[in-house]
Amino acid sequence: RAIVRDIDMLEEQNPSIKPVPTPEVDPTMFEKRFLKKVLKLGEGHFGKVELCRYDPRGDGTGELVAVKSLKPERRDEQNSDLWCEIDILRKLYHENIVKYKGICCEEGSAMKLIMEYLPAGSLKEYLPQNKAKTGLKMLLRYAVQICKGMEYLGSQNYIHRDLAARNVLVENQNTVKIGDFGLTKSIKESKGYYTVKDDLESPVFWYAPECLVHCKFYKASDVWSFGVTMYELLTYCESACNPVEEFRKMIGPAQGQMTLTKLVNVLEEGRRLPCPTNCPLVVYAEMKKCWESTPERRIGFKGLITVFEQMLT
Numbered sequence: 001r002a003i004v005r006d007i008d009m010l011e012e013q014n015p016s017i018k019p020v021p022t023p024e025v026d027p028t029m030f031e032k033r034f035l036k037k038v039l040k041l042g043e044g045h046f047g048k049v050e051l052c053r054y055d056p057r058g059d060g061t062g063e064l065v066a067v068k069s070l071k072p073e074r075r076d077e078q079n080s081d082l083w084c085e086i087d088i089l090r091k092l093y094h095e096n097i098v099k100y101k102g103i104c105c106e107e108g109s110a111m112k113l114i115m116e117y118l119p120a121g122s123l124k125e126y127l128p129q130n131k132a133k134t135g136l137k138m139l140l141r142y143a144v145q146i147c148k149g150m151e152y153l154g155s156q157n158y159i160h161r162d163l164a165a166r167n168v169l170v171e172n173q174n175t176v177k178i179g180d181f182g183l184t185k186s187i188k189e190s191k192g193y194y195t196v197k198d199d200l201e202s203p204v205f206w207y208a209p210e211c212l213v214h215c216k217f218y219k220a221s222d223v224w225s226f227g228v229t230m231y232e233l234l235t236y237c238e239s240a241c242n243p244v245e246e247f248r249k250m251i252g253p254a255q256g257q258m259t260l261t262k263l264v265n266v267l268e269e270g271r272r273l274p275c276p277t278n279c280p281l282v283v284y285a286e287m288k289k290c291w292e293s294t295p296e297r298r299i300g301f302k303g304l305i306t307v308f309e310q311m312l313t
């Protein structure tokens, strides 16, 4: 007691030694030592995603999270890109967009993005395995949800630039969410498009002509990619007839820059991905509206939502 009184007195005389109250722990800062890798979930061009358990108590009861980091060979060139992705995802709140949970950044180790974990993976893994229980109605419901997520993204003045089945995650049988914002860019309201410099590893078969020819991305360019994603949905992401295979059949053998030139040619001739087997013509007609040559003539996400919802009633 005497000691406590003495300390109190000392603190009174000398306020600078008074302990400051410990700040609230930031729930979005994940400590590396508590992050235990369970398995690898997938990898794309730039990053890899792992399933981890965040287990501060160390008794295996911690929550499962999806952790995205850059491939080691990509770290130096792309670190700022992951920062951009984190910064964008942190500000997005929508039921059809994957939830941001936080980051893990500790000295001497690479930066990580922590997201909610969606056990069923992307549509690319989910659809081929769940064909039997996924009818046309369900596919149309997924389409509406993707459009709603995209409409929200556009309302925040972002363009996604990598909308594809591999980047749509399945929450459960009834719900999908857009994931992977690695190529997402903010657009200035006045300008309405974003110009890219690097197109070496772009997902060209998901890209609209203006992206391929002028490297310009509009909100309507995302609509084109949505049309290709819709095509993937209706083909249940079967690898035999995926967009890459179909376009390769159309353009014939080509490599590198030649692929791009030939792709632009077939698109300018008005050729498009075929109507998937068992896809009703009215649904294919909407896909074609996404593939109008010029961005101004394309349908928008709002329009698509209306049409698909009508088909569902």
Ligand code: ADP
Residues within 6 Å of the ligand: 041, 042, 043, 044, 045, 046, 047, 048, 049, 066, 068, 098, 115, 116, 117, 118, 119, 120, 121, 122, 125, 166, 167, 169, 179, 180, 181, 182
């Ligand atoms: P990249 O930028 O490298 O393409 P993605 O974010 O698209 O990385 O993730 C790659 C793959 O990892 C996805 O196609 C999906 O299969 C899996 N994945 C990504 N995020 C999650 C998540 N939150 N839950 C479950 N699986 C995920």
Ligand code: MG
Residues within 6 Å of the ligand: 044, 045, 166, 167, 180
């Ligand atoms: Mg991806």
